[in-house]
Amino acid sequence: MRTGYTFMRAFFLLFVIVGVLCIACAEEAVDSNGSPYTFRKPANFPEAAYTFENNPVTQKGFELGRALFYDPILSADSTIACANCHQQAAAFADPVHTLSRGVMDRSGTRNAPAIQNMAFQRLFFWDGGVKHLDFVPINAITSDVEMAEKIAHVVEKLQRNPSYVTKFNEAYQEPPSSQKMLYALSQFMNLMVSANSRYDHYVRKEGESLTTAELNGLQLFTSKCSSCHATDLFTDGSFRNNGLDATFEKDNGRERITELAEDKGKFKVPSLRNVELTDPYMHDGRFKTLEQVLDHYATGVVNSETLDLILKRDEGFGIPLTIEEKANIILFLKTLTDREFILDKRFSFPANSFTK
Ligand code: HEC
Ligand code: HEC
Structure with a gap:
């Protein structure tokens, strides 16, 4: 019994030491010197897709x-x-x-x-x-x-x-x-x-709270929009037809690449991060405001052979939304605005950098 107990204690101690070391080295790997030029995956994001092993950031x-x-x-x-x-x-x-x-x-x-x-x-x-x-x-x-x-x-x-x-x-x-x-x-x-919008600080529990209307918008968004605008990237990376047009002479979208009729009129689901600032909207910039986008989903979706099944209902097309629901979704979308990103000096015009 006694040796078993000592053994277990030793084992537990080892477990703790290894655990602490692992946390230390994991942090080391993510952030060796706190450099603003190190790529870091935000905690609420999926894994990165880029091949950093061939081209690490310096x-x-x-x-x-x-x-x-x-x-x-x-x-x-x-x-x-x-x-x-x-x-x-x-x-x-x-x-x-x-x-x-x-x-x-x-x-x-x-x-x-x-x-x-x-x-x-x-x-x-x-x-x-x-x-x-x-x-x-x-x-x-x-x-x-x-x-x-x-x-x-x-x-x-x-x-x-x-x-x-x-x-x-x-x-x-x-x-x-x-x-x-x-x-x-x-x-x-x-x-x-x-990854530093109010929404991010809220989901990562970094001391941010959302208003009742914003939270209501988030809930509506999760049930009505997030099957396409999925994960904290707000896109599932797929190509879909969200009912903008009945025919696609001007731009047949994904079909141009795959040459498959089933891809006609499908476009990449865009991320909605910073969407408050990225107008005009859609692949051809047809909508100027988020109100117009929400009106499109509520009453403007048109049918075509490749219209996404999510937008087809027994009684018609699109996503039924009341005026209040549309307003709350828009309030939620505005919590995705990331002022830190917009103002980050690392990404701004590099004064005197190439005029020599
Ligand atoms: C004349 C305007 C224009 C210029 C100049 C331009 N882009 Fe773009 N960029 C676009 C358009 C339009 C698209 C979308 C193209 C499409 O979907 O066919 C795009 C797409 C992209 C995308 C893909 C974004 C996504 O979500 O798929 C990246 C990245 C990008 N551009 C980077 C660059 C870089 C880097 C340069 C300079 C070397 C550049 N662009 C120059 C207009 C421009
Ligand atoms: C069936 C998948 C699907 C659903 C559901 C969906 N979207 Fe979209 N969304 C798309 C696609 C695809 C586009 C791009 C279409 C294009 O440009 O041709 C888009 C574009 C947008 C844009 C324009 C973004 C930009 O940068 O141009 C906004 C805003 C938007 N959606 C918000 C929403 C909201 C809010 C909901 C829920 C009410 C929603 N979407 C539901 C697929 C979807």
């Missing part, structure tokens, strides 16, 4: 990506930077144009989405046409209606620019190349994690 790599993101050198006529269409004050969406506007005032066909929590996303663009974050800038740079430039020519321009030669050297110990340019842009975008 301060120099991040700063290079930041300089590139704000620099019109990436476009054919040096007029358009990524940041023209992706503005921090709008969670890196485009608050000005319904359809994006590129070099020589050329109009694109879609609304520029927010850039936030990209490290957690698996497919990019409204139709999922890009499969890895590292490839997104290739589309933007080479698109005729965006930056209309050639990757090889961008690299040449960067190689002729002493400030970039220094920056690439500091980040990667080599001259400017297309791969390292793409890696640096990904590093910049990967740190764009928005």
Whole structure:
């Protein structure tokens, strides 16, 4: 008995020591020096999808990506930077144009989405046409209606620019190349994690409370919206038809990529984080206000062959909502606004960074 007891005590002690060590080393792995340039997964988020093992974030790599993101050198006529269409004050969406506007005032066909929590996303663009974050800038740079430039020519321009030669050297110990340019842009975008809204502080029990109306909105959202706008990313990453149109001549969405008729008119379920700031809404920016979006779900959903089953009911289409319910859902959606993200100096225009 007695030896059994001692053994158990020793075992328990060992258990505690190992436990404490594990907690210590787990924290160490997440945050070695408290650096603002370390990628951290927020506690309420699912696992990240980005391949960090190939391209870990470093301060120099991040700063290079930041300089590139704000620099019109990436476009054919040096007029358009990524940041023209992706503005921090709008969670890196485009608050000005319904359809994006590129070099020589050329109009694109879609609304520029927010850039936030990209490290957690698996497919990019409204139709999922890009499969890895590292490839997104290739589309933007080479698109005729965006930056209309050639990757090889961008690299040449960067190689002729002493400030970039220094920056690439500091980040990667080599001259400017297309791969390292793409890696640096990904590093910049990967740190764009928005997870400090009032809602986040509420769910993580960090001393924030929501009002009765907001909590009511959250409950309505959970029962009526969260099958598509799922998890704390507020998207399940799927492609769906939410009843905007009966036909899809202008933009057939996901079908463009998969060539499957069943994907006609399906678009990526967008995250709703910072949605208060990312208007206009939907892939073509057709709605200016959240009130219009809620009216769409309540009374505007139109039927088509690929309309999502969740939006089909025996008595009609859409999600029935009273005026008060719509108002409460909107109040809840506004708790997803993350002022820290919008004001975070790490992501702002890098003064004096590329003018030398
Ligand atoms: C002319 C405006 C414009 C410019 C310039 C531009 N973008 Fe975009 N961006 C868009 C539009 C529009 C989309 C959506 C494209 C689609 O769905 O077909 C998009 C999509 C994205 C996405 C995917 C977001 C998601 O949720 O799927 C990322 C990331 C992105 N852009 C980053 C960049 C970077 C980096 C640059 C600079 C190299 C850049 N963009 C330049 C308009 C622009
Ligand atoms: C069947 C899946 C589904 C359901 C249910 C759903 N949504 Fe959506 N939502 C989508 C899709 C898909 C889009 C993008 C459609 C497009 O642009 O073509 C979208 C877009 C939005 C947008 C625009 C976001 C942006 O950045 O443009 C808002 C806001 C929104 N939904 C809110 C809600 C609310 C609130 C509810 C519940 C009342 C809801 N959704 C229910 C699938 C859904």
